[in-house]
Amino acid sequence: MRLSDLLHYTVRDSDGIELGRVSDVRIVQDGRILRGVQAAFRVDALVVGRGGVAERLGYMRARVNGPWLVRVLLTRFEQRAHVIEVDQIDHWDDDAAVITLRAGRR
Amino acid sequence: MTDARVLHATLDLLDRQLLDRDGILCGNVDDLEIDRDETTGEVYVTALLTGPGILAYRLGARRLGRWTQRANRRIHDDDVPGVLEDRTRIPIELAGQIGPSISVAVGAKDLASHDAERWTLRHIIAHIPGNSSRAPQ
Numbered sequence: 605m606r607l608s609d610l611l612h613y614t615v616r617d618s619d620g621i622e623l624g625r626v627s628d629v630r631i632v633q634d635g636r637i638l639r640g641v642q643a644a645f646r647v648d649a650l651v652v653g654r655g656g657v658a659e660r661l662g663y664m665r666a667r668v669n670g671p672w673l674v675r676v677l678l679t680r681f682e683q684r685a686h687v688i689e690v691d692q693i694d695h696w697d698d699d700a701a702v703i704t705l706r707a708g709r710r
Numbered sequence: 711m712t713d714a715r716v717l718h719a720t721l722d723l724l725d726r727q728l729l730d731r732d733g734i735l736c737g738n739v740d741d742l743e744i745d746r747d748e749t750t751g752e753v754y755v756t757a758l759l760t761g762p763g764i765l766a767y768r769l770g771a772r773r774l775g776r777w778t779q780r781a782n783r784r785i786h787d788d789d790v791p792g793v794l795e796d797r798t799r800i801p802i803e804l805a806g807q808i809g810p811s812i813s814v815a816v817g818a819k820d821l822a823s824h825d826a827e828r829w830t831l832r833h834i835i836a837h838i839p840g841n842s843s844r845a846p847q
Contacts, residue, residue: 606759607719607742608768628721629744631755634714638803643714645802647744647753651718690753696746 609701615652615688618707623686624653626703630687650703653685717808719755727811728760728800730818737823739812740764743799758805758812761798761822782822785829797822 607629615623628651635644694706717723723739730736741764743757762782767775779798786797793816794800800821806813818824835841 605744605746606768607724607744607755610744611720629719631717631719631723632714633717635752635754638801641803645717645755647755648716691751693751 605698610650613696613701613703615650615686615703615705617705618694620704623688623705626650626652627685647690649690650688651685652688715808722808723755723758723812726808728758728821728823729811729813730821731813731815732817733813734818736814736818736821737761738765741768755802757802758800758814759798760800762826764798782825786822786825793817793820797825 613626630649631645632648633643633645635646695704726739728737737760739758741759745756746753763775763778804815
């Protein structure tokens, strides 16, 4: 799969409610060691919805608190975005380009 | 122990300039290859994709992208030694420093980015009378 394919996937919760489209992918370099050189690049989470810019700038989950005007604006964006950790994914439907989350996750 | 590096694919990797092992500009990151382990559910970025056709595919012109990739493979001169199985695919473990540009542990000649230029130089420009440049051997 290519990233450009993944950016067309729609994410739904376990009740079938649509959360949005994947807008970015958060990667953590903490996987297994590749060729004895460096750790693998693990996809840690999907950024879903149009508030992806808030996540990238560190404004999701109150990691960055200021300046206040930026915080207020981006917090509004944040309300439209979801960060979905990969272990919350229940099912990938590659034909329909839909990702379904586990029960209890929104 | 240092914290693991955190990146955002579209912000930190896509469209970044690639530098080969000698610091020569050798293309941009046009897309990423992602591999999903069906057993564990883990997902990894496995390669940087660059070269003719990759960007067209990403921008939605998928048929054009695949056609361009096939056409580029046809004009690639096989006598150019390469270390990559697929000249549009750089395994992620060969990526070094990631910043405003991304350094990769391959040579520019190992990548497909400049195949059309090389082909034109070797098969057209080099045969024009009065041409002072020499085709790469």
